[in-house]
Amino acid sequence: MTEEITQAPHHIQLSEESLVKQTTTLNLGPTHPATHGIFQNILEIDGERVLSSKQELGYIHRAFEKIAERRSYYQVTPLTDRLNYCSAPINNIGWHLTVEKLIGIKTPKRVDYLRVIIMELARIADHLVCNSVIGVDTGALTGFTYVFQLREKIYDIWEEVCGSRLTTNIGRFGGFERNFSQTAWDRLDALLKEFPKAIKEFEDLLVRNRIFMDRCQGAGPLTAEMALNYSVTGPNLRAAGIDYDVRVAQPYSSYEDFTFNIPIGTTGDVYDRFMVRQGEIWESLSIIQQAMDKLKDLDPSVYHADIPGYYLPEKQEVYTKMEALIYHFKIVMGEIDIPKGEVYHAIEGGNGEVGYYVISDGGRSPYRVHFRRPCFIYYQVFPEIIKNGLLSDAVVTLSSLNVIAGELDA
Amino acid sequence: MNYDNIKELLTAKFGEQIQYDLQHDLLNITLPAEMNLKVIQFLYDDEVLRFRFLTDITAVHLPERAGEELNVVYHLHSLENNIRLRLKVYVPIEKPDVFTLTSLYPGANWMERETYDFFGVNFVGHPNLKRILNADEMDYFPLRKEYTLEDPQRTDKDDEMFGR
Numbered sequence: 001m002t003e004e005i006t007q008a009p010h011h012i013q014l015s016e017e018s019l020v021k022q023t024t025t026l027n028l029g030p031t032h033p034a035t036h037g038i039f040q041n042i043l044e045i046d047g048e049r050v051l052s053s054k055q056e057l058g059y060i061h062r063a064f065e066k067i068a069e070r071r072s073y074y075q076v077t078p079l080t081d082r083l084n085y086c087s088a089p090i091n092n093i094g095w096h097l098t099v100e101k102l103i104g105i106k107t108p109k110r111v112d113y114l115r116v117i118i119m120e121l122a123r124i125a126d127h128l129v130c131n132s133v134i135g136v137d138t139g140a141l142t143g144f145t146y147v148f149q150l151r152e153k154i155y156d157i158w159e160e161v162c163g164s165r166l167t168t169n170i171g172r173f174g175g176f177e178r179n180f181s182q183t184a185w186d187r188l189d190a191l192l193k194e195f196p197k198a199i200k201e202f203e204d205l206l207v208r209n210r211i212f213m214d215r216c217q218g219a220g221p222l223t224a225e226m227a228l229n230y231s232v233t234g235p236n237l238r239a240a241g242i243d244y245d246v247r248v249a250q251p252y253s254s255y256e257d258f259t260f261n262i263p264i265g266t267t268g269d270v271y272d273r274f275m276v277r278q279g280e281i282w283e284s285l286s287i288i289q290q291a292m293d294k295l296k297d298l299d300p301s302v303y304h305a306d307i308p309g310y311y312l313p314e315k316q317e318v319y320t321k322m323e324a325l326i327y328h329f330k331i332v333m334g335e336i337d338i339p340k341g342e343v344y345h346a347i348e349g350g351n352g353e354v355g356y357y358v359i360s361d362g363g364r365s366p367y368r369v370h371f372r373r374p375c376f377i378y379y380q381v382f383p384e385i386i387k388n389g390l391l392s393d394a395v396v397t398l399s400s401l402n403v404i405a406g407e408l409d410a
Numbered sequence: 411m412n413y414d415n416i417k418e419l420l421t422a423k424f425g426e427q428i429q430y431d432l433q434h435d436l437l438n439i440t441l442p443a444e445m446n447l448k449v450i451q452f453l454y455d456d457e458v459l460r461f462r463f464l465t466d467i468t469a470v471h472l473p474e475r476a477g478e479e480l481n482v483v484y485h486l487h488s489l490e491n492n493i494r495l496r497l498k499v500y501v502p503i504e505k506p507d508v509f510t511l512t513s514l515y516p517g518a519n520w521m522e523r524e525t526y527d528f529f530g531v532n533f534v535g536h537p538n539l540k541r542i543l544n545a546d547e548m549d550y551f552p553l554r555k556e557y558t559l560e561d562p563q564r565t566d567k568d569d570e571m572f573g574r
Contacts, residue, residue, distance in 0.1 A: 058543035065528070066552060070559045101434055228489075231464050231517035242489070249492050343434045344485060344496065346465075355466055357483070370468040372485075380520050409543055 037405030072334025081167035087126035087350035112254035126350030175304025220397030222268035234352025240268035467521035528553035
């Protein structure tokens, strides 16, 4: 792509080669501070303007769908951790809900509410990371460091509930592996007290900040029509003005019992995506509070469904009862047979509709598993919305789409 | 709007070539492979149905079904009516040709590339049917069932104890 400039103004002394207009090829990635993950964007830029771009992915493809075909259903849960690792519990619980649908398990209300608490914490963690990274990419590192302290508090709760922090493997089919401890409840109470003030402070840093607004408003605009054409879901779709949220459209885990708003945007630019995520954090806090209130009326000892054969029996029963011993052995060895069937279950993940398509042929492991990863699908729209924009806009647009490499590549 | 209406409309338009069954509250529609674009176009264009959101495209390899080994699965969603549909077409593994949906849903582009990458389904008319997650120089389609995860030479692990 070269174009001759025939004549330079005579008073400017330019070298010969600078008179040929050239575009530059720039690699953002595979490892680059702007990608926040391992994937590649090959941009064709003219000065500061992006003319076209090409995406390369698959750098951390781990063949989860293939691996899942040889694993028992329990062993697929840790694979789902590693899809969107910023909100692993949502993926875990989504997988459990899918298998429960296949088996036909009805979970108690208390389990549903506990799951809602964990999933909304994950949503907050996911959105906090994404929004603070938009701050980093616009030159404000302070918010990021504040927010990571907050995320730490959420991780502390997960750690208390399931024993791990990032790749959580939280819960089991039918409920949780153990009841929430008093420490977990105390931490949750402290979080609900502290978060509104801290998040307000974070918003004060950015929302009406002139530099931040100038960098974000109008950058990477995604129209509603384009978002639907490209199957965009989640906060990115809602920022474009479409109020589709799986929690409301097809409620799971008793989301129908809660009252909450779906924040939507109008222009679908970076600023709208930021504001939608920020709005969802407030809604999530409200949902957690509602769940805590609802839990007060329920039997506090229930934390899993009564499904012998699928849920590990109590340890003391394993030592004394025949059936419990058999079930324990079968479950630990992954020898439980899941009924034949074919199921698609969608949940609202941090980035959009996370779908699990499972075909069971009645054996110990799935015949076929397909993960609908929202990132993978909506990342296609990225070259369209950065075209003819500035390179610096492309960088903030990329972080505002919240593309997580683990989810992109599966 | 419910599944019975959809069945009626489709039967009135396309006759008896389409089969239906309900799996866990989701309607499965099985079509002849060459009709996929026609039927989906109809579902897309119909002013009441408005299936204008493509949720997912994937495939399943069924080696025991001779002549129709590859099953391409579409999940469609009508956001206005809040109804989901699953459409299935079966194609032979020697000639796995189906029409692309990229003209209707631009988002089908990468989903179809992924399906091609793992199963080798040839989406006729696709603008850029290349591998997407795997390396370009790969010469096989890894999610097909003939590629086992375990080393087939091993004899110490038998399937009865360790599953597939």
